[in-house]
Amino acid sequence: MKIIVCVKRVPKTAEADLFIEKEGKDIKKDNLVFALNDWDGYAIREAVRIREDYGGEVIALTVGPEDSKEVLTRCLAMGVDRALRIEEPPAIDALLIAKILARAIQDHSFDLILTGVQTEDDGWGQVGVALAQLLGIPHASIVNRIEIENGKGKVKRELEGGLEELLEVKLPALFTIQTGINEPKYVSLAAILEAEEKEMREIGLEELGLTSKEPLYAILERVSFPPAGKMAEILKGTPEEVVTQLSEIIKKKKG
Amino acid sequence: MTEIFALVEHRQGKIREITYEILGCGERLAKEKGGSLTAILLGFEVKELAEEMAMRTPRVLVVEDEKLKDFNSLYYQKVLSSLFSKYQPLLLLMGHTAYGMELAPSLSVELDLPLATDCIGLSFEGERMKVLRSIYGGKVMAHMTLKEAKGYMVTLRPGTFAPKPLEEKKGGIMIEPSPLQEVTDRKRFLQYIEAPVSGEDISQAEILVSVGQGIGGPEHLPMFEELAKILGGTISCSRPVVDRNWLPKERQVGISGKTVKPKIYIAVGISGAFQHVTAIKGAETIIAINKDPRAPIFSVADYGIVDDFQKVIPLLKEKIKGMMGGV
Ligand SMILES: Cc1cc2nc3c(=O)[nH]c(=O)nc-3n(C[C@H](O)[C@H](O)[C@H](O)COP(=O)(O)OP(=O)(O)OC[C@H]3O[C@@H](n4cnc5c(N)ncnc54)[C@H](O)[C@@H]3O)c2cc1C
Ligand SMILES: Nc1ncnc2c1ncn2[C@@H]1O[C@H](COP(=O)(O)O)[C@@H](O)[C@H]1O
Numbered sequence: 001m002k003i004i005v006c007v008k009r010v011p012k013t014a015e016a017d018l019f020i021e022k023e024g025k026d027i028k029k030d031n032l033v034f035a036l037n038d039w040d041g042y043a044i045r046e047a048v049r050i051r052e053d054y055g056g057e058v059i060a061l062t063v064g065p066e067d068s069k070e071v072l073t074r075c076l077a078m079g080v081d082r083a084l085r086i087e088e089p090p091a092i093d094a095l096l097i098a099k100i101l102a103r104a105i106q107d108h109s110f111d112l113i114l115t116g117v118q119t120e121d122d123g124w125g126q127v128g129v130a131l132a133q134l135l136g137i138p139h140a141s142i143v144n145r146i147e148i149e150n151g152k153g154k155v156k157r158e159l160e161g162g163l164e165e166l167l168e169v170k171l172p173a174l175f176t177i178q179t180g181i182n183e184p185k186y187v188s189l190a191a192i193l194e195a196e197e198k199e200m201r202e203i204g205l206e207e208l209g210l211t212s213k214e215p216l217y218a219i220l221e222r223v224s225f226p227p228a229g230k231m232a233e234i235l236k237g238t239p240e241e242v243v244t245q246l247s248e249i250i251k252k253k254k255g
Numbered sequence: 256m257t258e259i260f261a262l263v264e265h266r267q268g269k270i271r272e273i274t275y276e277i278l279g280c281g282e283r284l285a286k287e288k289g290g291s292l293t294a295i296l297l298g299f300e301v302k303e304l305a306e307e308m309a310m311r312t313p314r315v316l317v318v319e320d321e322k323l324k325d326f327n328s329l330y331y332q333k334v335l336s337s338l339f340s341k342y343q344p345l346l347l348l349m350g351h352t353a354y355g356m357e358l359a360p361s362l363s364v365e366l367d368l369p370l371a372t373d374c375i376g377l378s379f380e381g382e383r384m385k386v387l388r389s390i391y392g393g394k395v396m397a398h399m400t401l402k403e404a405k406g407y408m409v410t411l412r413p414g415t416f417a418p419k420p421l422e423e424k425k426g427g428i429m430i431e432p433s434p435l436q437e438v439t440d441r442k443r444f445l446q447y448i449e450a451p452v453s454g455e456d457i458s459q460a461e462i463l464v465s466v467g468q469g470i471g472g473p474e475h476l477p478m479f480e481e482l483a484k485i486l487g488g489t490i491s492c493s494r495p496v497v498d499r500n501w502l503p504k505e506r507q508v509g510i511s512g513k514t515v516k517p518k519i520y521i522a523v524g525i526s527g528a529f530q531h532v533t534a535i536k537g538a539e540t541i542i543a544i545n546k547d548p549r550a551p552i553f554s555v556a557d558y559g560i561v562d563d564f565q566k567v568i569p570l571l572k573e574k575i576k577g578m579m580g581g582v
Binding site for chain 2: 164
């Protein structure tokens with residue numbers, strides 16, 4: 001089995017104070033902590049798990065700036081065999097990412113491509129399924145179980161409210177991986193050191209026959225913070241006072 | 256005339272709620288553009304669903320085929336691309352759901368149309384399509400324009416657009432022949448797997464103490480279990496808590512978990528992703544405890560405390576214990 005996993009380095013924004021940069025096109029990112037996109041971490045683990053059962057090779061692929069090498073190193077430490085970084089054009093949308101990935105993949109043989117369901121930052125939920133269509137292979141999205149038998153992937157897809165469906169997809173295929181598909185695994189220091197020895201290639205867009213000015217289908221005009229709108233009544237005071245108010249509210253609403 | 260297509264979502268014989276939201280959004284756009292709205296219903300033996308849709312929209316276009324019985328994006332994609340070439344709609348709307356996420360990106364590549372997913376707002380400015388998206392976990396909004404094209408595709412975030420009310424006059428139903436011929440074995444639907452009914456039923460709970468990734472680890476769970484007990488409530492959680500095995504799946508609130516409607520919902524260390532909050536809309540009172548004042552959960556909560564849960568929860572437990580006469 002040759003498995004390709006597409007990964008992205010994303011800023012962790014859940015607990016951070018965010019500011020919009022001068023041009024108004026993005027948030028300021030210099031003070032943020034970056035990591036491997038949560039969904040992609042599950043995809044990497046799943047690929048490594050499949051390789052452990054069937055043998056073969058796992059390759060991690062990212063379109064991103066120089067700094068993205070740190071998430072590729074992380075992937076190598078998680079058991080990926082080799083990694084490739086493709087330089088990111090200055091302006092990008094989901095379809096363009098998919099096109100770049102398709103160019104990098106199309107002349108190679110593979111059995112399986114895994115992506116995350118979505119990114120934590122842009123959250124298009126689009127790159128994986130668009131990539132499958134560009135490569136002309138079948139796909140399944142929001143997958144939370146994979147079994148490989150006789151050149152087919154038997155996969156479970158999450159639908160809604162706990163309902164799931166079982167699909168059979170002919171390989172080569174692309175699956176977008178949902179969180180929780182496998183158990184997180186501890187990455188040892190030895191594995192991290194070993195990762196340094198593994199192959200990590202970097203290429204530019206020209207090598208794929210693309211330029212840094214490919215047309216975009218979705219053009220970002222500006223970003224803003226959500227309007228205040230309807231907001232919770234924020235309880236104010238010392239922790240003591242706040243908790244007293246809250247207990248009163250709970251008592252009243254509990255009826 | 257400008258045509259707007261809205262894809263009807265149905266599963267196991269039932270129309271899904273998002274369909275009415277898609278129609279609501281589509282109707283507004285059709286009005287603005289002086290165009291018309293058509294509901295697209297694909298399925299097998301869906302006469303009743305077609306009648307139901309005709310109560311909501313001026314026109315329903317139905318394609319019936321045994322291969323469309325259960326949703327398989329390969330068949331859906333074929334039918335929609337043939338409808339697209341025939342009718343050339345300006346816009347195709349779907350939900351950002353297990354349907355839309357499986358179908359929209361590949362269809363847009365096949366038709367070479369711009370697609371914007373998971374939109375929370377959309378409008379036409381002249382011939383250009385403008386969309387609003389929520390990014391960085393809901394803390395920032397992106398204002399985007401789609402490339403000028405002969406048609407556009409947009410998927411809508413569930414729970415965001417007002418559902419379309421019933422029509423005064425029943426709409427027309429048009430049956431379109433199915434363009435599907437061969438059966439494909441590239442992707443096959445095998446069966447549904449229902450959620451197991453076991454353990455605690457959080458959907459019936461009156462008070463829920465719900466924990467998210469922000470509680471840091473399972474070692475903090477006991478304090479929440481205790482709080483729930485004092486309140487006579489139940490503990491529930493967001494998805495990452497289940498993914499990390501801190502709590503079992505039956506405790507998960509959200510689109511891929513349970514929908515809840517308690518009297519009081521206390522969300523602790525939960526950021527407020529739409530996949531979570533659409534499932535708590537039925538709660539009477541929502542209280543959020545989060546250390547980030549910009550966490551999106553505060554825009555759905557009634558009351559909020561901006562602080563570290565480790566400071567708030569122990570105090571709250573004591574206070575309520577006292578109030579309840581030391582349970
Ligand atoms: C197809 C699909 C289906 C999904 N279904 C569901 C679903 O059913 N249910 C669901 O919940 N999610 C679902 N998700 C995931 C969803 O998108 C979010 O990733 C998830 O809800 C985030 O969980 P969280 O709020 O617990 O974590 P985070 O987003 O990481 O938020 C943690 C919060 O805790 C706060 N915090 C951190 N430390 C503290 C502290 N010491 N004190 C107080 N606050 C603190 C932070 O400020 C932050 O706001 C789904 C996603 C997809 C793609
Ligand atoms: N820049 C990128 N490089 C490589 N893979 C990516 C990139 N962006 C997105 N992906 C993959 O596509 C998935 C879905 O991303 P998105 O469509 O942005 O929500 C991610 O989980 C990754 O697996």
